[in-house]
Amino acid sequence: MKDLLEYLVRALVDEPDRVTVEQFEEDDGTIVLELAVADDDYGKIIGRGGRTANALRTVVKAAAVKENRRVLVDIVD
Amino acid sequence: MTGADQARQDAIRELLERVVEALGLQGTVEVSGDAETITGTVHGEQMGLFIGRHGQTIDAVQHLAHRAALAASDEEPAPRVVVDAEGYRARRSEALHRQADDAADEAVRFGRPVALDAMTASERRLVHEHLRDRDDVETYSEGDEPDRHLVVAPAA
Numbered sequence: 001m002k003d004l005l006e007y008l009v010r011a012l013v014d015e016p017d018r019v020t021v022e023q024f025e026e027d028d029g030t031i032v033l034e035l036a037v038a039d040d041d042y043g044k045i046i047g048r049g050g051r052t053a054n055a056l057r058t059v060v061k062a063a064a065v066k067e068n069r070r071v072l073v074d075i076v077d
Numbered sequence: 078m079t080g081a082d083q084a085r086q087d088a089i090r091e092l093l094e095r096v097v098e099a100l101g102l103q104g105t106v107e108v109s110g111d112a113e114t115i116t117g118t119v120h121g122e123q124m125g126l127f128i129g130r131h132g133q134t135i136d137a138v139q140h141l142a143h144r145a146a147l148a149a150s151d152e153e154p155a156p157r158v159v160v161d162a163e164g165y166r167a168r169r170s171e172a173l174h175r176q177a178d179d180a181a182d183e184a185v186r187f188g189r190p191v192a193l194d195a196m197t198a199s200e201r202r203l204v205h206e207h208l209r210d211r212d213d214v215e216t217y218s219e220g221d222e223p224d225r226h227l228v229v230a231p232a233a
Contacts, residue, residue, distance in 0.1 A: 004099040011145040058137035066101040
């Protein structure tokens, strides 16, 4: 899931080298993916009305279903 | 094919392959198209997870594929991007045509506007174009994303 999110985000931004994803696990087993990108790239990964951020979350959640996990994507700025 | 078209098709192909793999599915990816529309199709069985409930996963993948294609080349004009799997778009298009016809009949019969469910921009366009030939109804969009939806109303 972390690899997938990193890949998807790098495909969208101007500065792929500055994409970072940190993975944490909550006590209840939920995986938290903290995503950070270059300042000028936040608009690209959030999208109009948050549409791109929602699409990223939807696809990462589908990948989590396969592993029977809950996942949250946290966009940190 | 221009360099921009090639770069965009490559970006879409790689994105679809990555998603199929991450979802643990067996499928092959075919990408075709021109400067106007690029279609990425996943061939395989058991594509339910890729499509998702009400198509929400395949629509999310389609949105990301579109953004990735634009990131791969900013040359104008920007193409439309369609992502399909297991004939999903054809089935969905039939269902949307049926909903549109029903809404149009209802609007005419009762003389009042009928709102359809929220749809993506490409699905709204599909319904709008489907009903364009009927001169007894008109269609327009209302509301904000992601709840933006079409309304079918008796022609003024």
